[in-house]
Amino acid sequence: MTSEQPDWIAVDWGTSHVRAWAMTNAGKIIAENGSAKGMGSLAKDEFEPALLELVEPWLSAQTTVVACGMVGARQGWKEAPYAEVPCLPFDGKTTKVETHDSRLDVHLLSGLSQMKPADVMRGEETQIAGFIAAEPDFDGVVCLPGTHTKWARISAKEVVSFQTFMSGELFACLSNHSVLRHSVAGKAWNDETFETAINDAISHPEKLAGRLFSLRADSLLHDLGNAEARARLSGLLIGAEIAAARPYWLGMDIAIIGADTLSGLYSRALELQGCAPRCPDAENLTLAGLAAAYLTLKETSS
Amino acid sequence: MTSEQPDWIAVDWGTSHVRAWAMTNAGKIIAENGSAKGMGSLAKDEFEPALLELVEPWLSAQTTVVACGMVGARQGWKEAPYAEVPCLPFDGKTTKVETHDSRLDVHLLSGLSQMKPADVMRGEETQIAGFIAAEPDFDGVVCLPGTHTKWARISAKEVVSFQTFMSGELFACLSNHSVLRHSVAGKAWNDETFETAINDAISHPEKLAGRLFSLRADSLLHDLGNAEARARLSGLLIGAEIAAARPYWLGMDIAIIGADTLSGLYSRALELQGCAPRCPDAENLTLAGLAAAYLTLKETSS
Numbered sequence: 210m211t212s213e214q215p216d217w218i219a220v221d222w223g224t225s226h227v228r229a230w231a232m233t234n235a236g237k238i239i240a241e242n243g244s245a246k247g248m249g250s251l252a253k254d255e256f257e258p259a260l261l262e263l264v265e266p267w268l269s270a271q272t273t274v275v276a277c278g279m280v281g282a283r284q285g286w287k288e289a290p291y292a293e294v295p296c297l298p299f300d301g302k303t304t305k306v307e308t309h310d311s312r313l314d315v316h317l318l319s320g321l322s323q324m325k326p327a328d329v330m331r332g333e334e335t336q337i338a339g340f341i342a343a344e345p346d347f348d349g350v351v352c353l354p355g356t357h358t359k360w361a362r363i364s365a366k367e368v369v370s371f372q373t374f375m376s377g378e379l380f381a382c383l384s385n386h387s388v389l390r391h392s393v394a395g396k397a398w399n400d401e402t403f404e405t406a407i408n409d410a411i412s413h414p415e416k417l418a419g420r421l422f423s424l425r426a427d428s429l430l431h432d433l434g435n436a437e438a439r440a441r442l443s444g445l446l447i448g449a450e451i452a453a454a455r456p457y458w459l460g461m462d463i464a465i466i467g468a469d470t471l472s473g474l475y476s477r478a479l480e481l482q483g484c485a486p487r488c489p490d491a492e493n494l495t496l497a498g499l500a501a502a503y504l505t506l507k508e509t510s511s
Numbered sequence: 512m513t514s515e516q517p518d519w520i521a522v523d524w525g526t527s528h529v530r531a532w533a534m535t536n537a538g539k540i541i542a543e544n545g546s547a548k549g550m551g552s553l554a555k556d557e558f559e560p561a562l563l564e565l566v567e568p569w570l571s572a573q574t575t576v577v578a579c580g581m582v583g584a585r586q587g588w589k590e591a592p593y594a595e596v597p598c599l600p601f602d603g604k605t606t607k608v609e610t611h612d613s614r615l616d617v618h619l620l621s622g623l624s625q626m627k628p629a630d631v632m633r634g635e636e637t638q639i640a641g642f643i644a645a646e647p648d649f650d651g652v653v654c655l656p657g658t659h660t661k662w663a664r665i666s667a668k669e670v671v672s673f674q675t676f677m678s679g680e681l682f683a684c685l686s687n688h689s690v691l692r693h694s695v696a697g698k699a700w701n702d703e704t705f706e707t708a709i710n711d712a713i714s715h716p717e718k719l720a721g722r723l724f725s726l727r728a729d730s731l732l733h734d735l736g737n738a739e740a741r742a743r744l745s746g747l748l749i750g751a752e753i754a755a756a757r758p759y760w761l762g763m764d765i766a767i768i769g770a771d772t773l774s775g776l777y778s779r780a781l782e783l784q785g786c787a788p789r790c791p792d793a794e795n796l797t798l799a800g801l802a803a804a805y806l807t808l809k810e811t812s813s
Contacts, residue, residue, distance in 0.1 A: 283731075291732075327728035357690070357724060373724040375689065382684035387677065388659070415716035418748070419755040422659060422675040426629035429585075430593075446720070453721040 213239050217273045218264050219499040222280035223332055224249040224356075227259065231267040236500055240267060248279040248286075256286035257308050260315070268312040275303070275503045277495070278332035281317040291322035291329060295369045298338040299498065301505050318502055321368060328373050333359045336466050339497030340489065341366050349462030352479075352486070354471045356381070358450065360457040372454065376446040377471070383442060389421065392428040397436030400477075403444040407478045410448025417449045443474065451478050458484060466491045515541050519575045520566050521801040524582035525634060526551040526658075529561065533569040538802055542569060550581040550588075558588035559610050562617070570614040577605070577805045579797070580634035583619040593624035593631060597671045600640040601800065603807050620804055623670055630675050635661045638768050641799030642791065643668050651764030654781075654788070656773045658683070660752065662759040674756065678748040679773070685744060691723065694730040699738030702779075705746040709780045712750025719751045745776065753780050760786060768793045 215231035222228075225247040231239040246259040260274070281289030281304060289304035303316035320331035333353045340351060345366060353359045356378050361371040384393045410417060424442055427433035451458075463479060463486035465472045472488045479486045517533035524530075527549040533541040548561040562576070583591030583606060591606035605618035622633035635655045642653060647668060655661045658680045663673040686695045712719060726744055729735035753760075765781060765788035767774045774790045781788050 322728075322732055324732065327725050327732045329728050329731055372721055373728070374720050375691075375723045376720060378689050379681075379685075379723075382688050383681075386684050386688050387680050389677075414720070415751075416755050417719065418676050418678060418716070418751040419674055421677045421681075423629050426624075426631050426675070429631055430624055430626065430629045449717075449720040453718050 214269055215239050215267050215272065217275065217503050218267060219496055219503070220260070220274055220276035220278075220280070221332065221335075221495050221499070222276050222278040222285075223247050224279045227263065227280075229260070229263045230496060231264070232496070232500065232503075236496075238496070248282060248284065251286075253286065256280065256306075257310065257313070260313070261310060268310075271312050271314050273503060273506065274313060274315045275318065275499050275506065276315065277318040277335035277499060277502075281320060282331055285317075286315075287317060289317040289319045291320045292334075294321055294323050294371065295367050296321070297366060298334040298341060298368050299502050299505070301509070303502065303506060316502075316506060318499075321371065323371060326372070328371055330359050330361075330371060330373065333361070333466075334368065335498035335502070336491060336494045337361060337363065337368060337498070338501055339494035339499075340464060340466060342497050342501050343489070343494070347462065347464070349464065350457045352454075352458070352463060352465045352467075352475055354465065354467035354475045358467075358475075360454045362457060362461075372457065374450040374454065376450045380443060380446050383421070384439070388425055389438070389442065392424050392433065392438040393435060393442050395435045395439070397434070397439065399434075399436045399440040402437040403440040403474070404477065404481060406441040406444025407448040407451070407481055410445045411452045411482065414449045414452035417445060420445055444478075447474060447478050451475075451482065458482075463487070464489060466494055516571055517541050517569050517574065519577065519805050520569060521798055521805070522562070522576055522578035522580075522582070523634065523637075523797050523801070524578050524580040524587075525549050526581045529565065529582075531562070531565040532798060533566070534798070534802065534805075538798075540798070550584060550586065553588075555588065558582065558608075559612065559615070562615070563612060570612075573614050573616050575805060575808065576615060576617045577620065577801050577808065578617065579620040579637035579801060579804075583622060584633055587619075588617075589619060591619040591621045593622045594636075596623055596625045596673065597669050598623070599668060600636040600643060600670050601804055601807070603811070605804065605808060618804075618808060620801075623673065625673060628674070630673055632661050632663075632673060632675065635663070635768075636670065637800035637804070638793060638796045639663060639665065639670060639800070640803055641796035641801075642766060642768060644799050644803050645791070645796070649764065649766070651766065652759045654756075654760070654765060654767045654769075654777055656767065656769035656777045660769075660777075662756045664759060674759065676752040676756065678752045682745060682748050685723070686741070690727050691740070691744060694726050694735065694740040695737060695744055697737045697741070699736070699741065701736075701738045701742040704739045705742040705776065706779065706783060708743040708746025709750040709753070709783055712747045713754045713780075713784065716751045716754035719747060722747055746780075749776060749780050753777075753784065760784075765789070766791060768796055 228243040242263040530545040544565040664671040
């Protein structure tokens with residue numbers, strides 16, 4: 210039980226995890242909770258119970274819940290339409306979900322889409338909204354590393370264009386399901402190997418396809434250690450991404466928004482290219498984006 | 512039961528499957544058998560029973576068994592050393608395995624290794640040996656498509672150098688374990704999409720990292736069909752490989768040795784680059800390579 214009742218509840222509901230925060234109108238976090246009941250593991254009628262597991266202690270009167278992420282996907286709780294870029298990261302519209310429990314007043318945020326080249330995002334647009342709220346004059350690129358890393362060009366408070374890279378999921382697939390799993394097992398790491406691999410990949414990104422198996426062969430023939438193999442695989446994949454994303458970051462002001470360790474790797478990789486990216490706190494930006502949506506909702510309904 | 516007793520037994524023992532053929536000295540196949548008891552699923556003491564399950568009906572007197580493939584890996588039945596390129600694909604040496612059943616006289620063939628860039632193969636060298644036995648004057652490149660596709664430069668009956676690409680395993684990982692599995696599920700196929708993707712990938716291999724997620728986005732936004740998504744994923748991966756393997760095939764006589772469907776895709780991709788590859792029958796070449804080893808063994812021991 211929390212002693213103080215929240216004014217509203219912020220929810221970041223991704224594919225594999227969900228997090229909820231009990232918030233005051235002033236932006237103070239009263240309590241937080243989370244679980245592994247991500248969108249990917251839930252049927253439509255399981256979302257409300259999964260949410261109540263996290264937030265029930267915070268509910269007395271009807272409480273507004275603002276949620277971003279894959280919860281609004283077609284396979285999620287209810288489909289929230291995409292807003293098409295170029296557009297504001299939050300266009301003021303939300304999708305209301307009917308609930309059995311009348312104490313819940315749930316609103317889902319829209320994702321963003323781009324018709325050509327085809328691309329979609331759900332969740333990152335809310336972090337971008339939080340970032341633009343803090344830096345309304347930002348003109349540059351935001352990189353949001355994760356399973357599906359997004360690069361978004363920002364200008365005049367709008368998302369102009371964006372592109373998704375699957376490097377994080379490729380790393381997971383190759384380390385868990387391919388022959389490379391023998392070579393990269395464990396958590397050990399080598400910074401120097403990572404940097405060499407970044408440079409190799411950026412110099413010759415077209416050689417990526419031929420470099421992956423050499424990790425296994427170097428383990429067998431030259432006793433390559435797992436720390437080095439793991440760092441090299443990561444560096445080759447992130448390096449190939451940075452090379453392909455060059456039109457996004459070249460000559461741009463860059464902000465990296467994501468989990469600390471992964472953001473640190475992208476930051477180092479970009480520094481090696483002569484960039485000086487910033488890494489603002491990702492959770493703060495998620496909450497700022499959700500808070501901006503909540504305030505708009507409140508204004509609209511009052 | 513077979514009415515005729517074999518002179519020897521040929522075995523191709525890979526990571527996921529094993530196949531055995533009852534052979535005469537004249538090269539006639541009397542019987543064949545196979546199972547899913549590949550090297551990857553067996554402990555050291557399970558190889559002999561797995562072999563007996565396949566060949567016991569063929570055994571009366573002691574019979575020579577010649578086996579190639581991952582059965583000779585460190586995690587296999589017994590480690591057969593690598594021969595280091597440049598070298599003949601079969602150097603005349605085999606590794607004898609002790610068995611409980613005295614009717615078995617088992618010999619494993621060596622794999623090939625390359626120190627720089629580090630690379631290894633086990634099994635493909637025997638197909639290459641069979642190919643060179645049939646075409647001793649061949650001077651060109653052999654491409655062996657599979658989970659781990661090998662490109663080998665052949666000259667003066669030797670393997671001069673080789674390189675392994677993981678495109679097959681990448682395709683399997685992405686279609687089974689990544690977000691793309693929703694888009695590429697099924698067996699449907701579109702030739703035209705495959706060819707477009709091959710050309711896109713070869714023109715700009717450095718963009719591969721950014722093209723994968725567009726399959727998912729095109730499914731969501733533009734109703735891209737699974738046949739098209741599957742063919743495009745295959746084309747992007749094989750195209751990136753063909754681009755990276757250019758130093759191997761450019762201006763070369765090319766032979767493709769592998770399963771029919773996959774060999775057909777590599778053949779089409781190379782034809783789009785103006786090459787005219789041949790596709791000799793892979794099973795015949797495996798047997799020819801094993802037979803050449805068997806004849807050497809017989810000569811050495813007699």
